[in-house]
Amino acid sequence: TARHDAVAWGYARAASRLGVDIIQNCEIRDFIIENGRCRGVVTSRGAIRAERTGMAVAGHSSVLAAKAGFRLPVNSYALQACVSEPVKPIIDTVVISPDTGVYVSQSDKGELVIGGALDRIPSYGQRGNLPVLEGVIAGMLEMFPIFGQLKMMRQWAGIVDVVPDSSPIIGESPLPGLFLNCGWGTGGFKAIPAGGTLLAHLLATGRHHDISRPFDLDRFARGRLIDEAAGSGIAH
Numbered sequence: 001t002a003r004h005d006a007v008a009w010g011y012a013r014a015a016s017r018l019g020v021d022i023i024q025n026c027e028i029r030d031f032i033i034e035n036g037r038c039r040g041v042v043t044s045r046g047a048i049r050a051e052r053t054g055m056a057v058a059g060h061s062s063v064l065a066a067k068a069g070f071r072l073p074v075n076s077y078a079l080q081a082c083v084s085e086p087v088k089p090i091i092d093t094v095v096i097s098p099d100t101g102v103y104v105s106q107s108d109k110g111e112l113v114i115g116g117a118l119d120r121i122p123s124y125g126q127r128g129n130l131p132v133l134e135g136v137i138a139g140m141l142e143m144f145p146i147f148g149q150l151k152m153m154r155q156w157a158g159i160v161d162v163v164p165d166s167s168p169i170i171g172e173s174p175l176p177g178l179f180l181n182c183g184w185g186t187g188g189f190k191a192i193p194a195g196g197t198l199l200a201h202l203l204a205t206g207r208h209h210d211i212s213r214p215f216d217l218d219r220f221a222r223g224r225l226i227d228e229a230a231g232s233g234i235a236h
Helices: 002-017 058-068 130-143 145-149 188-205
Strands: 028-034 037-043 046-049 053-055 075-084 103-106 112-115 152-162 169-172 178-182
Touching: 028 058, 037 053, 053 058, 053 188, 058 075, 058 152, 058 178, 075 130, 112 130, 130 145, 169 188, 178 188
Parallel strands: 053 178
Antiparallel strands: 028 037, 037 046, 075 112, 075 152, 103 112, 169 178
């Protein structure tokens, strides 16, 4: 949404001022692996070498993990949303129905931003799935029948990464030198301040922060899952 875009660009500008190089439209095609350790990435614009590499690619975590030679306990799903024609200000907050998972908010341009629960069929289809969209619209009309008069302008789907225990994976990957920050599902945007700080600590020191240690990938082998599905207050 417009608010999300504004916050993302705020982070980007602050990072740029601190000396971070942000390269857009630059595809990661492979990893540089030397003596069993990740030494950087091969991109569509050339190679970038680094002592430590962070992977924070949300719904495409499994795709890049496969390129690095390991598997992740991650399923990728499409999360759909749609936007109505602009109307005069009528909602000044986010309204969500716990029964249906449908939410509605209004952008600064007057558009109603409408979304709902995940499409539970694993997919990378960013066009979304019409039956799921119909369910979202039906849930919205239960809350606001008058919105049935509105015209929809566009719809899309974003790909999210869901882990069996609904908690993120933060830590070094099975490929030494490559560090993970994934599995946030639909909560990643809200978790950026904490998740980014913990990943930065890992990349700077090569060691876990006390907070990130329980979220290491090895919890699935140790049976120390962190089930936050209910605590997150969402159905997905």
